Amino acid sequence: MANTVVINSKEYAIDVADDMPLLWFLRDRLEFTGTKFGCGSGLCGACTVHMDGTAIRACVMPISAVAGKSITTIEGLSENGDHPLQKAWVENNVPQCGYCQAGQIMNAASLLATNTSPSDDDIDAAMQGNICRCGTYQRIKKAIKSAAFELAKEV
Amino acid sequence: MNRHLHAAIHGDTAANPIENTNRRQFLKIASMASGGLAIGFTLPGMASPASQDDNISLNAFIHLQENGDTLIYSSRCEMGQGISTALPAAIADEMEADWSRVHVEQAGGDKDKYGDQATGGSASIRTQFEPMRQAGAAAKMMLVAAAAKVWNTSVDNCYAENHFVINKLNKQKLGYGELASLAAKVPVPKDPVLKTKDQYRYIGKALDRHDVGLVTTGQRMYGVDTKLPGMRYAAIVHCPVFGGKLKSLDKTAAMQVKGVTDVIEIPRLDVPYGSVGGVAVVADNSWTAQQAVKKLVVEWEAGPNAVYNTKEYKQQLVANVEKPAKKAAERGDVEKAFAEATHKVSATYTGGHLSHAPMEPNASVVWVQDDSCEVWASTQSPDDIQKTLGGYLKRDPKDIKVNVMISGGAFGRKFKCDYVHEAAAISQQIKAPVQLIWSREEDMRTGYYHSINAQHIEASLDKDGNVTGWLHRIAFPSISSLFNPSLDRAPDNALGDIENHPFGIANLRSESGEAPAHTRIGWYRAVYAIFYGFAFGTFADELAHKAGKDTVKFLNDVYDANTNPEQADQVMRSKAVLALAAKHSGIGKKLPKGEGIGIAVHHSFQSYVAMAVHVKVDGDDIKVLNVDCAIDCGQVLNTDGATAQMEGAVVMGMSLSLYTEISFKDGAVVNSNFHDYPVLRINEMPNVRVHIVDSDAKPTGLGEPGVAPFAPALSNAIFAASGTRYRDIPIKPLSA
Numbered sequence: 062m063a064n065t066v067v068i069n070s071k072e073y074a075i076d077v078a079d080d081m082p083l084l085w086f087l088r089d090r091l092e093f094t095g096t097k098f099g100c101g102s103g104l105c106g107a108c109t110v111h112m113d114g115t116a117i118r119a120c121v122m123p124i125s126a127v128a129g130k131s132i133t134t135i136e137g138l139s140e141n142g143d144h145p146l147q148k149a150w151v152e153n154n155v156p157q158c159g160y161c162q163a164g165q166i167m168n169a170a171s172l173l174a175t176n177t178s179p180s181d182d183d184i185d186a187a188m189q190g191n192i193c194r195c196g197t198y199q200r201i202k203k204a205i206k207s208a209a210f211e212l213a214k215e216v
Numbered sequence: 217m218n219r220h221l222h223a224a225i226h227g228d229t230a231a232n233p234i235e236n237t238n239r240r241q242f243l244k245i246a247s248m249a250s251g252g253l254a255i256g257f258t259l260p261g262m263a264s265p266a267s268q269d270d271n272i273s274l275n276a277f278i279h280l281q282e283n284g285d286t287l288i289y290s291s292r293c294e295m296g297q298g299i300s301t302a303l304p305a306a307i308a309d310e311m312e313a314d315w316s317r318v319h320v321e322q323a324g325g326d327k328d329k330y331g332d333q334a335t336g337g338s339a340s341i342r343t344q345f346e347p348m349r350q351a352g353a354a355a356k357m358m359l360v361a362a363a364a365k366v367w368n369t370s371v372d373n374c375y376a377e378n379h380f381v382i383n384k385l386n387k388q389k390l391g392y393g394e395l396a397s398l399a400a401k402v403p404v405p406k407d408p409v410l411k412t413k414d415q416y417r418y419i420g421k422a423l424d425r426h427d428v429g430l431v432t433t434g435q436r437m438y439g440v441d442t443k444l445p446g447m448r449y450a451a452i453v454h455c456p457v458f459g460g461k462l463k464s465l466d467k468t469a470a471m472q473v474k475g476v477t478d479v480i481e482i483p484r485l486d487v488p489y490g491s492v493g494g495v496a497v498v499a500d501n502s503w504t505a506q507q508a509v510k511k512l513v514v515e516w517e518a519g520p521n522a523v524y525n526t527k528e529y530k531q532q533l534v535a536n537v538e539k540p541a542k543k544a545a546e547r548g549d550v551e552k553a554f555a556e557a558t559h560k561v562s563a564t565y566t567g568g569h570l571s572h573a574p575m576e577p578n579a580s581v582v583w584v585q586d587d588s589c590e591v592w593a594s595t596q597s598p599d600d601i602q603k604t605l606g607g608y609l610k611r612d613p614k615d616i617k618v619n620v621m622i623s624g625g626a627f628g629r630k631f632k633c634d635y636v637h638e639a640a641a642i643s644q645q646i647k648a649p650v651q652l653i654w655s656r657e658e659d660m661r662t663g664y665y666h667s668i669n670a671q672h673i674e675a676s677l678d679k680d681g682n683v684t685g686w687l688h689r690i691a692f693p694s695i696s697s698l699f700n701p702s703l704d705r706a707p708d709n710a711l712g713d714i715e716n717h718p719f720g721i722a723n724l725r726s727e728s729g730e731a732p733a734h735t736r737i738g739w740y741r742a743v744y745a746i747f748y749g750f751a752f753g754t755f756a757d758e759l760a761h762k763a764g765k766d767t768v769k770f771l772n773d774v775y776d777a778n779t780n781p782e783q784a785d786q787v788m789r790s791k792a793v794l795a796l797a798a799k800h801s802g803i804g805k806k807l808p809k810g811e812g813i814g815i816a817v818h819h820s821f822q823s824y825v826a827m828a829v830h831v832k833v834d835g836d837d838i839k840v841l842n843v844d845c846a847i848d849c850g851q852v853l854n855t856d857g858a859t860a861q862m863e864g865a866v867v868m869g870m871s872l873s874l875y876t877e878i879s880f881k882d883g884a885v886v887n888s889n890f891h892d893y894p895v896l897r898i899n900e901m902p903n904v905r906v907h908i909v910d911s912d913a914k915p916t917g918l919g920e921p922g923v924a925p926f927a928p929a930l931s932n933a934i935f936a937a938s939g940t941r942y943r944d945i946p947i948k949p950l951s952a
Binding site for chain 2 (some may be wrong): 077078081082084085088089090092093094095096097098099100101102104105107134135136138142147150151154155156157158159160161162163166184185186188189190191192193194195196197198199200201202
């Protein structure tokens with residue numbers, strides 16, 4: 062089994078205990094702090110990253126399970142912070158405290174990767190694992206739709 | 217080293233249209249002790265700034281660079297409410313600064329320099345709008361005076377516009393950057409001239425948040441994100457019952473975990489914002505520390521609060537308000553009004569404890585050294601960190617250096633610094649910088665909770681359906697109990713919202729029922745307005761029903777009955793938001809079966825909010841379709857920020873109306889994480905429409921006032937839709 066993991070296109074040696082969740086490898090070992098700790102139990106979505114393009118909860122994903130995989134964090138979602146979702150988040154002034162937003166954006170990016178024109182119900186189903194206590198849900202919905210619209214224009 | 221500035225530099229890639237200034241330059245000026253060009257100004261009531269030459273920067277909010285880049289410090293703490301955009305924008309407006317050239321930084325804790333930084337009570341806009349404008353206006357006058365000197369002309373021949381001073385006579389222009397060093401030598405004007413409303417450039421507009429680009433790229437640094445060389449990581453388990461203490465500890469298994477270096481007992485620090493007591497584990501990363509905490513074998517001695525069971529306690533509160541209690545305030549003759557009544561109505565309302573549960577659990581980094589102590593913390597009150605740590609370490613509070621990190625949500629919880637005290641206790645023992653992050657479970661179980669509460673109201677109506685008498689009993693463990701544990705009930709001043717309510721009720725009495733505290737009680741977003749708003753708003757709807765009036769008419773009548781000239785403004789503004797919410801919601805129109813609209817108004821923190829909630833009810837299924845929210849907060853600083861605060865208030869209002877409740881069993885909190893403390897998720901988000909009253913009144917805050925009217929409006933809507941009246945919130949608690 063590979064003993065490395067690719068994070069944001071760069072390969073890193075896994076040099077921590079097998080059962081350490083990916084979240085803490087990112088935050089404490091590599092100091093990628095954009096991925097947040099919220100609940101530690103996969104209940105809130107603040108730690109959402111992509112594994113081979115699909116959203117996962119980094120707080121419950123042992124590092125051993127991502128060996129040989131490719132991980133994308135908020136820091137690596139786009140080269141210049143210009144992913145359509147990031148732009149839509151800025152245009153709609155989505156964040157309040159902003160703490161959950163990396164997880165929200167990563168989860169939404171995973172949604173749009175498989176569903177380019179999500180309905181309200183699709184967004185609800187895909188995004189209900191991501192909690193925002195400040196209450197930015199209305200703007201999150203709006204931003205996802207506007208990003209989907211922009212993506213559709215690019216195709 | 218300073219990760220906050222580090223983040224600012226890396227934020228260069230951010231896709232934020234207003235974040236286009238060169239942050240390397242800011243790093244430079246921010247790190248130079250006497251570099252940059254600090255323009256001081258005088259906060260009302262504070263000492264004059266030091267002379268311009270030594271540039272000590274007392275009260276320095278504004279730093280200019282020679283290239284014109286402008287750094288503005290946000291003195292109040294940011295936790296998502298947008299204050300670090302709103303107040304700096306007010307400074308920039310008065311200064312005639314180009315917002316695209318402005319970079320905002322969070323000021324560190326320094327009361328002498330920045331004034332009161334304790335951020336709560338929806339007070340920042342209310343108390344800082346004028347002083348911040350004065351800071352900006354003073355800077356502008358100094359820049360104009362500098363330009364006049366360069367041109368050897370009168371200041372009357374010069375004016376400032378969008379980062380330039382312009383010579384009226386010959387249209388010459390000088391940039392703010394060019395003028396900065398000269399401006400810094402100009403005496404600070406004593407009475408800076410403020411703009412009139414028509415001259416505002418940013419105030420009253422929809423402003424983009426200054427830091428949104430940092431958020432969307434993961435570069436925004438919160439309390440949990442601080443990293444220092446040599447930093448250690450800690451996790452903690454607390455004494456589960458408030459007032460208890462450690463009985464026995466076996467740390468053998470925990471110490472055997474690879475990477476663990478220390479297990480540290482932290483006794484309770486018996487001050488309001490000190491630790492309840494716990495045991496911490498120190499390791500080389502947070503995960504290891506958290507795992508090792510679970511291997512501690514700890515026995516606690518629970519102490520007297522082991523008797524606390526919220527299910528029974530709530531029943532006791534109900535009993536305590538359904539019998540005579542201690543009088544707090546009285547006017548007129550309630551008994552006479554009741555004796556002469558055409559109708560009498562009574563109802564009892566209850567609510568549970570709430571945990572703030574911000575997405576970022578309590579976290580800080582503290583480094584205690586022999587001759588210094590430095591803190592990096594998500595906090596609402598750096599001053600309280602200085603006081604608490606100063607007391608604990610027996611040092612001058614001013615020697616505690618506090619770096620204020622943005623809070624990943626706070627809602628009142630991060631006003632208290634027990635978690636910072638714990639990190640200090642650990643750092644002091646291990647002689648290294650330490651980061652302590654509480655687990656979600658510890659965060660939920662070691663809170664300063666919103667009060668569990670019961671209210672009983674009896675009111676009389678005359679033959680025309682007018683309210684003639686009002687007896688209002690309430691019982692709740694109050695925040696005052698935190699500072700005076702011997703209190704057996706809420707003090708009279710905590711019942712002020714009853715006698716000062718803008719309803720016009722001639723005969724009124726308020727009474728406080730017995731309610732000793734068995735846990736720590738704290739400020740939770742909207743505080744007592746949550747239960748006062750719920751009881752007043754729901755009971756008004758019940759009275760309207762009894763009086764045979766629609767609720768909007770009933771509310772207008774009861775406001776109109778207020779003849780106290782000191783409350784004329786409150787009456788007028790309450791009625792105005794009521795009318796606005798009613799109009800947009802369409803309340804009164806025919807709706808499909810199973811749907812209903814409820815409305816409620818609440819005045820709190822000097823702002824006015826009315827909400828009309830439109831629901832669809834099918835059995836136990838309650839779906840909130842639309843919320844029309846009308847607000848009057850005087851002059852609005854940032855219309856988009858105001859709108860966001862109301863959207864957020866609806867979400868928090870829905871969570872606490874429907875779901876959130878902290879339960880205690882044998883003194884300990886039962887809930888642990890978001891599975892048994894469920895909060896609102898996106899699939900239940902209603903369509904929220906915010907309507908802002910155009911006003912020239914003194915600006916007031918919006919962080920909290922939107923929360924209070926939601927629960928009563930929802931209860932009223934459910935009644936309209938289904939005929940079921942909910943008087944206990946949350947409506948759908950998990951059985952605990």
